[in-house]
Amino acid sequence: MVSVTSVRPRLAELRRLARSAAARRAEGVFLVEGATLGAEAVAAGLHVREVYLEAARADEESRVLSEQLAGTGAALVEIEAGTLAKVGASVTPQPLLAVVERPAVAAPESASGEAHDDVVSFVLVAVSVADPGNAGTLLRCAEAAGAGSVIFAGAGVDPYGPKTVRASAGSIFRLPPLLAEDPAATLEDLRGRGLRTLGAAAGRGLPYDAADLTPPLALVVGNESHGLPASLAGHIDEWVHVPLGGQAESLNVGAAAAVLCFEVQRRRRDAPTAGGTPADR
Incomplete structure (x- = not known):
């Protein structure tokens, strides 16, 4: 076993990576x-640089994976044991922690580029979402x-x-997110490539079950507290909302996006193909 003293510089780097987005970038x-x-990260083809294992409390699955990665x-x-708790990546850390290289992904401008028009007909755009769990x-949705x-x-x-990595339950490995600084420019690029921009906002526009959710489209959701900024209104083609019952004023952004995303999936699945039968997706 490597002593904590000898790996102290590495642990300091882990703490920095756990706490700083700039350091990770x-x-x-x-x-x-x-x-x-x-x-799941390995199965998605991602490269693992380092593996930290608390051997005294590691289960068989963790031991086997760490040996495979080595x-x-x-x-x-x-x-x-107890060292990873000092890193601060989670309150109750698991016995294995891996440092994984971020996948190379296309720039946002290529999200619906010509080479992918037959595949990327549905894009989810999250504007200034602040909560990692959301x-x-x-x-995942x-x-x-x-x-x-x-x-x-x-x-x-x-x-x-x-x-966020934990909350994605592995989806981040298979659907690597794209990052964009300018929401307006991103929406205009998607519109220019043939995707309608559909903004989600409480009580605004049509109820989702009456709206046109057939692709190609970009579903745009906003910040938990403030929603989509007014400055983006000119970059949204249509607005849609999820009707609510009771006295609830709004849905969590993750819950609202789930409803809308799966309605898009349903419309795609039920849309007739060239042969006149519903599509698989």
Whole structure:
């Protein structure tokens, strides 16, 4: 086992990566906790640089995965029990933590580019979403509903933060998010490539079951507290909302996006193909 003293510089770097989006971007990596997510990252073809294992409390799955990763060139560091709690990636850390290279993804401008027009006909755009759990839910819902791309635009949470990675339940590996600084420019680019922009806002526009949700489209959701900024109104083609019962004023952005994403999936699935039968997706 490697002593905590000898790995102290590495642990300091782990703490920096756990807490700083800028550090993760600069290093081109993110942190993946636990054997289950670690195995999914590997299955998605991502490269693992380092694996930290608390051997004294590691289960068989964690031991096997760490050995497999070491065999592929990842640096395996065995540390004392309780060490990962000091990193701060989670309140109750799992015994395995991997440093994984971020996947190379196309720029937002290529999300619906000509080479992908037959695939990326449904894009989810999250503008200034602030909560890591919500960001992970958006990724998970988008993948499950068959979206071809997710774009995080504006000043929001880093989708590669530890909490978002956990909340995505592996979807971030298979549907790597795109990042964009300027939401307006991103929406205009998507419109220019033939996607309608559909803004989601409480009580605005048509109820989702009466709106045209057939692709190609970009579903645009906003910040948890403030929704979509008024400055984006000129870049939205249509507005849609989820009708509410009772005295609820609004839905969590993740819940609203789930309803809308799966309605898009239903419309795609039920749309007749060239042969006159419903499509699979």
